Structures are given as C-alpha cells and as structure tokens.
Amino acid sequence: MTKTMLTEQLTQKHQAFVADMMALTPEAYAFRYEDKWTAGQQLEHIVLCVKPLVQVYSMDAAMIAQTFGTTDRVGLSYDELLAAYLEKLNAGGKAPSRFVPESSLATQQALLGEMLTNLVSTLCEKVNTLSDEALDTLQIPHPLLGNLTLREMLYNALYHVQHHHLIAKEHLQYFS
Secondary structure, eight states, X not given: OOHHHHHHHHHHHHHHHHHHHHTSOHHHHTOOOTTSOOHHHHHHHHHXXXXXXXXHHTSOHHHXXXXXXXXOSOOOOHHHHHXXXXXXXXXXXXXXXXXXXXXXXXXXXHHHHHHHHHHHHHHHHHHHHSOHHHHHHBEEEETTTEEEEHHHHHHHHHHHHHHHHHHHHHHHTTOO
C-alpha cells in the first residue's frame, strides 16, 4: 500500500469511528455490554494506541533507527499482517495495561474525539515526511507482534481502528 493510500485510509477509517462515537448519546457512549469495554473505552483505547505512534513517527529517521533498529527482511502485506495479528488475538492476546482505557466518561466524549482526529492528522503528516525506504526498513516494537516495520505498524493501526469500531457497534446493538 502506498503512503498516499495508507494516510487516506487511516484518516477515513478514524474519521468514521470518531463520527460514530460522537453521534452517541451519553447513555449509549457509557453503555457496557456484559463485561466488555464501553464505546467510550473503545475510543479511549484507540487514542492511547495512536498517541505513541505520533511520538515515534515524529522522531528523525536516524533516531528511530538508533532507538529501535532496522530490518532488511521483506515487509508483510496488509493481509499477512492482519493474519498474524488475528492469530495473536485468537491465542488470547490482550492489550498491555498502558493501553487499557479507564472508565471513559461521557464528559470526555468530545475531547477524546477531537484528540483522536488531531493525532491521526499529525500521524499522517509525519508519515508523509518519511521515505518509502524508511517505512520499509525502520522498525518499532508492537506489544503482540514484536518488531514491525513502520509501514506494517500503519497497517496494524488501520485494521485496529476498524476492529474496535466494529466491536463498539456490535455491543451497542444491545443498548435499549
């Protein structure tokens, strides 16, 4: 996937997620289906996950290489990365504590939506400053998948928001 396609998809998928979360009533935003995360917690989780990406992608390429290393392996395609991620989830993979949301209050709804929109915008700006070579050779750690290239991490971010958007929608079907 090209940088342009990636940044367009990241923007589009996150915007759709934010739009749906902002359209919820405070009661729906805070609705908990069984012991699962609320829609608000799904939103907060995505914010918690995108924030460190912005920090890393804001670093100079040389600093990323020095801090996290490089790879010369052929990068995974979107579908290959998705398959590896789903395999880890199906094996019981869970979000590390630093990415687990607190009980996201409805008073935070607009703030979190705005934060995520701004974070994704900044992330896409930073991605566009990196070369394709940097996206394919610089690596950073993913909590479940180990070291991923910068491009693979973007693939993960693209799927990740869609995954949590779908979960939120599924749980909200039980809201009455």
